[in-house]
Amino acid sequence: MTATETFGLSREARNLHWLLGNLVEEVPGVRSVAVVSSDGLLLLSSDPSAQNAAVTEERPRGPRGSSADLATIVSGIGSLTIGAARLMDGGGVKQTMVAMEEGSVFVMSISDGSLLGVHAEPDCDMSVVAYHMALFVGRAGHVLTPELRSELRKSLESSQ
Numbered sequence: 001m002t003a004t005e006t007f008g009l010s011r012e013a014r015n016l017h018w019l020l021g022n023l024v025e026e027v028p029g030v031r032s033v034a035v036v037s038s039d040g041l042l043l044l045s046s047d048p049s050a051q052n053a054a055v056t057e058e059r060p061r062g063p064r065g066s067s068a069d070l071a072t073i074v075s076g077i078g079s080l081t082i083g084a085a086r087l088m089d090g091g092g093v094k095q096t097m098v099a100m101e102e103g104s105v106f107v108m109s110i111s112d113g114s115l116l117g118v119h120a121e122p123d124c125d126m127s128v129v130a131y132h133m134a135l136f137v138g139r140a141g142h143v144l145t146p147e148l149r150s151e152l153r154k155s156l157e158s159s160q
Helices: 011-026 067-087 126-140 146-159
Strands: 030-036 042-045 095-100 103-109 115-120
Touching (some): 067 115, 115 126
């Protein structure tokens, strides 16, 4: 999201967009990122297909190039792992990682059921990705209020 696309948003919303942009741009191997609400709705996304008309070889597209696809995947993985943790009396789920031949998906709890999802390249340094996700969660968790979630949803709807 560019500066003009964040015009009119609250300071907190602009900060979250900035943090998300940094996560994608600064962490090697990250393809795309999505923040999903507890009810599975996309709140914030790096959406490389929308930000870059020409996706380069250096930064491949996310799942099918769609932020909605990543949000669906993150929400599904989150629900599955929460259910598994309940069945196993494992407590709250902190992070889930799925390693595939052609990439990895990381899901981390933010707050009140919201989730941060990252789609990364198969050769990414998993510990670096997890570390930067934890930094994002630490910075974003306390500001992700119901009011901010509502603002982010409206912003996303109006940009589509």
